[in-house]
Amino acid sequence: MFSKKQMIAGGTVAPDATTFTLAAEVGSETYGILSNLHLADVARTTRFECTIITGDGTFGYAETTTVDIAAMGGTLAHTDTNTLVRVE
Secondary structure, eight states: OOOOEEEOOBOOOOTTOSEEEEEEETTOSSSBEEEOHHHHHHEEEEEEEEEEEEETTEEEEEEEEEEEETTTTEEEEEEEEEEEEOOO
């Protein structure tokens, strides 16, 4: 079985921003999350938020994906962070 979700995340960001946040939520008509029938029943993503941090030779992010998991009977928040450093 092939499981797939689609998401469009966005936000308002100043042109010179070095930190900004993008988000998506189920039900949003602009920055939303869709799931196929299988995922909607067993592991529905309800929110996604990603903060981008740029600096002198670095690019980092901190993201949290919130998923309603039927088998757990509750919600799971998965967080991931990483920083890339430019090497010359």
